[in-house]
Amino acid sequence: MATSALEHVQAPAAPKTGLWSWITTVDHKRIGILYGASAFAFLLIGGLEALLIRWQLRIPENNFLSAETYNQLFTMHGTTMIFLGVMPLSAMFFNYLIPLMIGARDVAFPRLNAFSYWVFILGGLFMNFSFLVNAAPNAGWFGYANLTSTQFSPGLNVDFWVIGLQILGIASLAAAVNFLVTIVNLRAPGMKMMRMPMFVWMSLITQVLLLLAFPVITVALVLLMLDRVFGTGFYVPSMGGDPMLWQHLFWIFGHPEVYILILPPFGMVSEILPVFSRKPLFGYAAMVFSGTFIAFLGFGVWSHHMFATGMGPVADSVFSLTTMLIAVPTGVKIFNWIGTIWGGSLQMKTPMYFALGFIALFIIGGLSGVMHASPPADLQQTDTYFVVAHFHYVLFGGSIFALLAGAYYWWPKMFGYLLDEGIGKLHFWVAFISMNLTFFPMHFVGLHGMPRRTYTYPAGLGFDWLNMVQTIGSLLLGVSFLIFLWNMLRSHRGRVANPAPADPWNGATLEWSIPSPPQEWNFAELPEVHGRDPLWDLKRARGGPLPEPALVSGQGIHLPNPSYWPVVTAVGVGVVLIGFMAGGVVVNLIGVAILFFGAFRWAFEPAG
Amino acid sequence: MSHADAHALHPPTSTGLDTRKLAIWTFIGSECLFFASLISTYLVYHGKSLVGPLPHDASQCLLDGRMQECEAVFEIPLVTFGTAVLLFSSFFVVMALNGAQTGNRKKLIGWLSATVIGGLFFVGMQVYEFYHFYHKGLGYTTNLFSASFYTLTGFHGTHVTLGVIWLATVLVLAIRGKLPPEKAMNLELAALYWHFVDVVWIVIFPVVYLMR
Amino acid sequence: MSLRKVLPGSPGTMARLLLLVGVVALSGCGGDYPQSTLTPLGDFAKLVDDLFSGTVRWAVLVFVLVEGALIYAILKFRARPGDAEPQQTHGNALVEVVWTIIPAVILAFIAVPTVRTIFQTAEVPEDALEIEVIGHQWWWEFRYPSEGVVTATEMHVPAGQKVVLKMRTADVLHSFWVPQFAAKRDVFQNKYTTMWFTADTIGRFPGQCAEFCGIQHARMHSWVVVQPPEEFAAWVTAQQVGSPLVNRGVVAVDTTQAPAVPDSVVIRGEAAFVATGCISCHAMVGTPLAGQLFEGNTNAGPNLSHVASRRHLAGGLFENTEANLRRWLRDPQGLKPGSNMRLPRPLTDDEIDVLVAYLQTRQ
Secondary structure (H helix, E strand, O other): OOHHHHHHHHHHOOOOOOHHHHHOOOOOHHHHHHHHHHHHHHEEEHHHHHHHHHHOOOOOOOOOOHHHHHHHHHHHHHHHHHHHHHHHHHHHHHHHHHHHHHHHOOOHHHHHHHHHHHHHHHHHHHHHHHOOOOOOOEEEEEEEOOOOOOOOOOHHHHHHHHHHHHHHHHHHHHHHHHHOOOOOOOOOOOHHHHHOOOHHHHHHHHHHHHHHHOOOOOHHHHHHHHHHHHHHOOOOOOHHHOHHHHHHHHHHHHHHHHHHHHHHHHHHHHHHHHHHOOOOOOHHHHHHHHHHHHHHHHHOOOHHHHHHHHOHHHHHHHHHHHHHHHHHHHHHHHHHHHHHHHOOOEEEOOOHHHHHHHHHHHHHHHHHHHHHOOOOHHHHOOHHHHHHHHHHHHHHHHHHHHHHHHHHHHHHHOOOOOOOOOHHHHHHHHHHHHHHHHHHHHHHHHHHHOOOHHHHHHOOOHHHHHHHHHHHHHHHHHHHHHHHHHHHHHHHHHHOOOOOOOOOOOOOOOOHHOOOOOOOOOOOOOOOOOOOHHHHHHHHHHOOOOOOOOOOOOOOOOOOOOOOOOHHHHHHHHHHHOOOOEEEEEEEEEEEEHHHHHHHHHOOOOOO | HHHHHHHOOOOOOOOOOOOOOOOHHHHHHHHHHHHHHHHHHHHHHOOOOOOHHHHHHHHEEEOEEEEEEEEEOOOOHHHHHHHHHHHHHHHHHHHHHHHHHHHOOOHHHHHHHHHHHHHHHHHHHHHHHHHHHHHHHOOOOOOOOHHHHHHHHHHHHHHHHHHHHHHHHHHHHOOOOOOHHOHHHHHHHHHHHHHHHHHHHHHHHHHHOOOO | HHHHHHHOOOHHHHHHHHHHHHHHHHHHOOHHHHOOOOOOEEHHHHHHHHHHHHHHHHHHHHHHHHHHHHHHHHHHOOOOOOOOOOOOOOOOOHEEEEEEHHHHHHHHHHHHHHHHHHHHHHHHOOOOOOEEEEOOOEEEEEOOOOOOOOEEEEEEEEEOOEEEEEEEEOOOOOEEEEEOOOEEEOOOOOOOEEEEEEOOOOEEEEOOOOOOOOOOOOHHHEEEEEEEHHHHHHHHHHHOOOOOOHHHHOOOOOOOOOOOOOOOOHHHHHHHHHHHHHOOOOOOOOOOOOHHHHHHOOOOOOOOOOOHOOOOEEEHOOEEOOHHHHHHOOHHHHHOOOOOOOOOOOOOOOHHHHHHHOOOOOO
């Protein structure tokens, strides 16, 4: 271990390679890439599940999938996209960008960061392993009690879901502590809170949401696990338990979770729009406050998922009004984005296409959201395809489009070459058109009476042609991801011929001041910040672009040592929890032993 | 404590707060929601049990396979004493921390040992209590009260146990002379967590044992 | 502005085109969408639909204005060669205040009628016909406590009379949904939820369970059968014969009218019904255990005393025809995998013949 610092001195330009270096890495950039690659793979799996679902629903009374398989697929599609797709894709950007944007050498706790990743990947693999033993979760991503009780779900399916989610929750909590401390404590000199890039702000708010929302779902899942493993009756009506407790706990987590999924994309779009408009973000302070306000209100609206349970007119009214109130700060954000491009000089590059597409689609999702914020209307719309349309507009049109914008925008920084513009624009148009083709008809099929989570539907209810249109759209949507893969492959082949400069887009934030990709220590010298757009300030002072930053030897820069104890500890966490499902108390104890062994070695190893 | 030394170990932070300390505070914030959810669950099911034994009143329960009268389970005096010990241990750890920061090794080791013993006593009391309740017919799955009681106090007890292990680890360091004043933060972090565990008990104790 | 010119630079355009397509789809509804929420026929559903239409009008207005502004900005402010650096504005307090207040005002226009409708729909009318709705995996049971009727899948209501549904479940959560007359409500084991409506239009109107309730959630249909009052009264009288509730004296009505003279089909059928184990889950008029199983809420099957009077069976899986009944008795798990219709043993062809003929006499 002691030699590693020496290696940096001697071979600065040749980063460590090999599988072992990835397993033991504590570099936030490498961990970010690990998150990105894993999450993208899960995203493709979740997409494949969606395509199977669509193929089943293309015609009425279809026998392509059995009822059981269909239920497993829609459960895993939702769970995968939320916990294994969008959240870790955001985590990729947190990892890669937060230290670069705030001018830090790494996150506050690099080994904890590695631990988060390994726990996450363990949880993701564990949950998908259920497919191999033909026991994939089948009670919906929301797992409503008492369908999840052993009486009605005797198989291992729900156990995979409960334990997988608990493992993933630990990863999210560890990461949230880490990023929150990083943002609060490791900012470069001069980077006051109100000078932080908007992406960092939205990330900070997201970490707070994660910290406050995930303990609640953890308790909900623990109680369910106790019901299933030990036979308690927290959610079992015959023992006096109340299934409504699950709904309350789940949605107290579940609604903030929605903002956990959308606030980081908000932040990314707020970075991209100014750069390609050559104009600062409009209403910076309003953007910060509206984000904070959305997060705050997010904890006071959970029951709008439960209007159909009959909570009474007073509760319905209160939760309806708080929900509608959220439209105000969200509207402020949309108007500020339009204000940002207004009067600008729009550089129509691929990231800008996706960012603008994001705004256009998110507006639709927001408006349909206001429609079912109204409880009487929601009594017709809840649990129909109208709601499916709504959240795909905010999650696909919103989160995924912004994540794609971010991918195109930061790709050159991460990998040292640009993605192809022509293919990128083709990607955008195919995705944009097919996205609307897939999800817009869902509004109508839902209003016309098609419930969610049904493996088939009878002919004669008028659902046929609308479903066929959706299926055609979804296949095209699949093609759009193939185009994206093709773009990655082609651009990767041409990387030597077309290396990206440090600052390909005339960026405003600190990550563009260092080489692409950055060296392991990010900043040879910690930058000093005097405003909100530090790099633009520098360029303006200089009267033109900055010279290409030179690679430096990194001599004397102190870096954390690689470590494999986070992996060991992560395995311990997994074994403890999996013991509740298979093997019993012996496995639990083995897990505890591994966990403590890893944690102690971690605590007493020199951090570097 | 020497600030210059601390700065050599960790570069100055944006807020001036120690990074690890901030992390513990953040973690504690998250834990608040964890216990809030468990306490809410306990409260939601308060008085909703279908059979006994119940915490405060004699009730009907299934003992040896037949319904019969069973006594109330709680023994307030014992728990009150355990609560007092836990609260005092919070004071002990403050003294120990003072010893660590001023380089008073005797004070550090003495008070820290007292803290660990206090924590162990509390855990022991809880184990005794669970054992005792079980023999009064209150199994884990007997009724909603037992399930939510054991879950809530069990999770708290697990936290206390982890705190004891953490403090004991620091104690071993202190005995080996590896806790000089500039490393007093290692104790301060554990102490913060220990205070939190105590504060949670201050909420749990009246809610579970005193509220009827 | 031709379409060609607009398309390449304006992501919002497609959404507008799709909205147009949508409007076309909406206007073409009516008879083609029998389960639609957009063609309300009952008072409750009409209240909801009025509220929704108002919200949609505001939403379309906001959509056109905001997407319009977005598209305008994209077209107007595209970079042109030789552009100077645009003016570096950081915000504008007045504009920002205005666009915070305007949405808040629009929301007030949505919120006020929302709250009004919440309270209107929450009032449960008195002097209404009460029907108890019980969700089962995966079929709906309907009981008419004051009439003594127990039936399944098809809920008969008299036209023009207010109906109050008292709802619960026998197993997991379900959600009862009557798109054209009311809306949906979830059902729970440990409490009753309620819903009310008045149906004015004679006919059969489909609905289905809306809360995911396990493997056959998709096959949990129901129908509201709206009849003229006198037809409804006749239906009730017919259903009362042999009803479990009437038999146990819960409802006092005159059922002295003798059942039809038993013929050989009925005698053999009753024997098969008992011998093959149907009776362990299904109540049946004329058999010794009629109605016994309806006291608890175990996964008993539907009351079959008047099964021939129903148009759909097995939670709406198939129409009540001889051929379908035959297929169902041969292999219920093949037709509805996971269903609680489990035969103790495979039935012989002969038994199926007897049972089908028998069930078809149970009007």
